[in-house]
Amino acid sequence: MSDNINSSDSDSGQKAVLVQKPMKKWGNERIDRSPLHGLWALTNRELEKWYKVPVLLLLSLIQPVIWLGLFGKAFNIGSIFTDGSFNIPGLNIPKNVLDQLSAQLMQSTFGTTDYFSFLAVGMLSFVTLFTAMFSGMSIVWDRRFGFLDKVLSTPVSRGAIVMGKILSSVIRSLAQAAIILVIAVPLGMDVGHFSVLGILGTFVALFLMTLGFSALFLMLALRSNDWQSQMAIMNLLNLPLLFGSNALFPSSIMPTWLQDFVKINPISYATDAGRQLLLGAPGFASLNFDFIYLAGFAILFTTIGIVMSWRLLTK
Amino acid sequence: MTSGNDFIIDVKDLTKVYNGSLRAVDGVSFEVNEGEIFGFLGPNGAGKTTTIKMLTTLLRPTSGSATVCGYDVRSHPNDVRASVGIVPQEYTSDEDMTGLENVMFCGDLYGVPRSISKERAKELLDLVGLSDAANRKVQTYSGGMRRRLEIASGLINHPRLLFLDEPTLGLDVQTRTAVWEYIKKLKEDYGMTLFMTTHYLEEADGICDRIAIIDHGKIVKLGTPSELKSSLGGDVIEVGVREETDDLTPLIQQCPSVKDVRRLNSEYRIKASMGEEAAPTIIDLIRTKGYHVTKIMVTKPTMDQVYLEYTGKSIRDEEADRAEMMRQRITIRRARN
Ligand SMILES: Nc1ncnc2c1ncn2[C@@H]1O[C@H](COP(=O)(O)OP(=O)(O)OP(=O)(O)O)[C@@H](O)[C@H]1O
Numbered sequence: 274m275s276d277n278i279n280s281s282d283s284d285s286g287q288k289a290v291l292v293q294k295p296m297k298k299w300g301n302e303r304i305d306r307s308p309l310h311g312l313w314a315l316t317n318r319e320l321e322k323w324y325k326v327p328v329l330l331l332l333s334l335i336q337p338v339i340w341l342g343l344f345g346k347a348f349n350i351g352s353i354f355t356d357g358s359f360n361i362p363g364l365n366i367p368k369n370v371l372d373q374l375s376a377q378l379m380q381s382t383f384g385t386t387d388y389f390s391f392l393a394v395g396m397l398s399f400v401t402l403f404t405a406m407f408s409g410m411s412i413v414w415d416r417r418f419g420f421l422d423k424v425l426s427t428p429v430s431r432g433a434i435v436m437g438k439i440l441s442s443v444i445r446s447l448a449q450a451a452i453i454l455v456i457a458v459p460l461g462m463d464v465g466h467f468s469v470l471g472i473l474g475t476f477v478a479l480f481l482m483t484l485g486f487s488a489l490f491l492m493l494a495l496r497s498n499d500w501q502s503q504m505a506i507m508n509l510l511n512l513p514l515l516f517g518s519n520a521l522f523p524s525s526i527m528p529t530w531l532q533d534f535v536k537i538n539p540i541s542y543a544t545d546a547g548r549q550l551l552l553g554a555p556g557f558a559s560l561n562f563d564f565i566y567l568a569g570f571a572i573l574f575t576t577i578g579i580v581m582s583w584r585l586l587t588k
Numbered sequence: 589m590t591s592g593n594d595f596i597i598d599v600k601d602l603t604k605v606y607n608g609s610l611r612a613v614d615g616v617s618f619e620v621n622e623g624e625i626f627g628f629l630g631p632n633g634a635g636k637t638t639t640i641k642m643l644t645t646l647l648r649p650t651s652g653s654a655t656v657c658g659y660d661v662r663s664h665p666n667d668v669r670a671s672v673g674i675v676p677q678e679y680t681s682d683e684d685m686t687g688l689e690n691v692m693f694c695g696d697l698y699g700v701p702r703s704i705s706k707e708r709a710k711e712l713l714d715l716v717g718l719s720d721a722a723n724r725k726v727q728t729y730s731g732g733m734r735r736r737l738e739i740a741s742g743l744i745n746h747p748r749l750l751f752l753d754e755p756t757l758g759l760d761v762q763t764r765t766a767v768w769e770y771i772k773k774l775k776e777d778y779g780m781t782l783f784m785t786t787h788y789l790e791e792a793d794g795i796c797d798r799i800a801i802i803d804h805g806k807i808v809k810l811g812t813p814s815e816l817k818s819s820l821g822g823d824v825i826e827v828g829v830r831e832e833t834d835d836l837t838p839l840i841q842q843c844p845s846v847k848d849v850r851r852l853n854s855e856y857r858i859k860a861s862m863g864e865e866a867a868p869t870i871i872d873l874i875r876t877k878g879y880h881v882t883k884i885m886v887t888k889p890t891m892d893q894v895y896l897e898y899t900g901k902s903i904r905d906e907e908a909d910r911a912e913m914m915r916q917r918i919t920i921r922r923a924r925n
């Protein structure tokens with residue numbers, strides 16, 4: 274079948290050759306040789322694979338939405354404190370006092386009165402992290418199928434290749450986070466503290482986090498030759514990174530050794546900034562510290578990621 | 589900027605050692621003139637692709653030097669990349685994009701403004717006969733169409749020099765002929781220089797101005813196709829004579845271009861440098877002495893024989909393996925989607 278297409282097509286190819294008019298002289302005037310040329314083409318190529326396939330986009334959102342439903346609604350952890358089962362026998366505490374008490378308990382543990390809102394902010398970090406992680410994968414394929422060699426044989430700067438990957442990953446994860454936020458509101462997220470500045474600030478925090486992680490995972494992906502080992506690395510890292518942060522539970526209820534890890538995990542700071550800005554929750558660090566820490570993480574890992582990737586690409 | 593010689597490719601002692609021990613390319617030196625079609629022939633694993641990768645800056649040479657379009661591949665890789673085009677051995681187009689998008693994407697990477705590249709891409713797709721399929725995803729292309737798309741992509745920056753790594757591998761006869769047509773056209777109409785590897789010896793013979801035969805990373809022979817063929821000792825003329833008893837060997841040897849004569853009863857096997865010119869002279873000479881020529885046959889050495897002579901391998905033995913390899917590559921690629 275493909276042979277038919279092939280040979281009928283080669284016939285038209287022959288004809289095309291015959292009717293071709295005498296050639297203009299070829300010259301390379303007006304060539305863009307700025308170091309950033311091709312950056313947008315490379316970024317957009319990645320993004321097209323994602324936004325042109327809506328099914329894929331939806332599929333990638335299913336997991337965080339299930340998590341939201343499962344953890345945020347089904348095992349509503351807050352209900353331990355609020356559903357009335359929490360009572361001290363013998364002392365008949367009036368319901369309204371109990372509710373007040375449990376609200377205070379919630380407030381002191383989670384920083385907000387409902388677990389769902391608490392978790393929704395954590396989910397923003399979750400999708401951001403996972404998207405950043407998996408977008409590193411594409412370079413493994415590019416390498417495998419010669420596409421990377423094709424790109425490397427053009428005068429596009431090696432930096433633009435790395436930056437295109439990181440940029441597309443960042444854009445993609447922020448877009449997914451925005452969609453999760455939009456889904457979480459009708460599901461019951463508390464919008465009492467929302468402000469334009471708060472939302473913007475949250476996305477700046479997420480941006481810094483995903484920038485660092487994208488660079489880190491790209492660097493790891495560039496070193497591995499096959500997607501199996503890349504998948505293994507990611508599966509090794511994703512859940513520990515997620516559970517070892519305050520995205521799902523407040524660190525105050527964790528054992529101290531885990532709290533130490535939470536304190537160095539950048540996901541904690543992005544989530545913390547989001548909770549302070551979106552829910553008005555008291556943070557586990559100051560907002561300033563959150564941003565300084567995230568900026569430091571982003572700068573450090575982007576630099577390492579770009580330098581290492583660049584070295585791997587030019588060897 | 590330019591290194592002051594007239595060669596578009598100038599290679600000296602180029603060597604590539606993989607993993608510290610495998611000498612894939614071993615001290616290769618050659619020059620390519622501007623405007624010629626230069627063929628690189630050799631068995632599988634001879635180092636052809638490795639050489640192309642070094643010349644196109646995808647691999648760093650272990651030692652030796654190479655200038656391409658006047659730029660050193662080590663010190664000015666970006667200038668080299670900007671001046672050459674590449675049609676790689678594998679299919680590298682993005683399956684999820686259309687043919688036109690793929691070619692324009694390459695244009696973006698070369699810094700060709702979209703306003704220019706759109707026109708150019710259409711022109712090039714027309715040149716390779718893919719206009720009708722330009723807006724179809726590459727997924728739906730046949731092998732031959734993919735190969736031609738690679739050629740169009742490799743030309744988007746209007747390079748002075750085009751590298752083609754087995755441009756006709758896995759193509760059917762018509763498509764192969766069409767590809768050779770484009771290649772000749774690029775040389776004749778655009779004055780482009782072409783550096784290519786191929787396994788189709790007869791075709792290389794017909795199209796290349798000069799050919800290098802490489803084996804085990806070393807160039808074993810370099811010259812024009814006719815030089816290579818005459819290096820085998822010339823054409824073979826077989827002459828049959830009615831008179832069995834007389835030995836005509838001394839007589840035939842008087843002919844100026846005759847190099848060697850062997851007699852088998854009434855038949856003579858003659859080696860001569862210009863067979864088609866020597867044969868009539870030989871016939872005349874035999875006739876003037878009163879003998880009768882009963883049959884005559886001139887055979888020219890083929891590229892196959894040249895290849896066999898210098899690599900000790902016949903290309904046909906390899907052909908089966910290559911077809912198999914190609915099928916596997918395509919299968920892997922399909923599995924991805
Ligand atoms: N990345 C690599 N690492 C190690 N060895 C390699 C690598 N690439 C190629 N080689 C080896 O180098 C030698 C030359 O390979 P090359 O691809 O240049 O051959 P070729 O002449 O292009 O062969 P073919 O006709 O099969 O395309 C082979 O022995 C091959 O196994």
Ligand SMILES: [Mg+2]
Nearest residue numbers: 636637638677
């Ligand atoms: Mg090869």
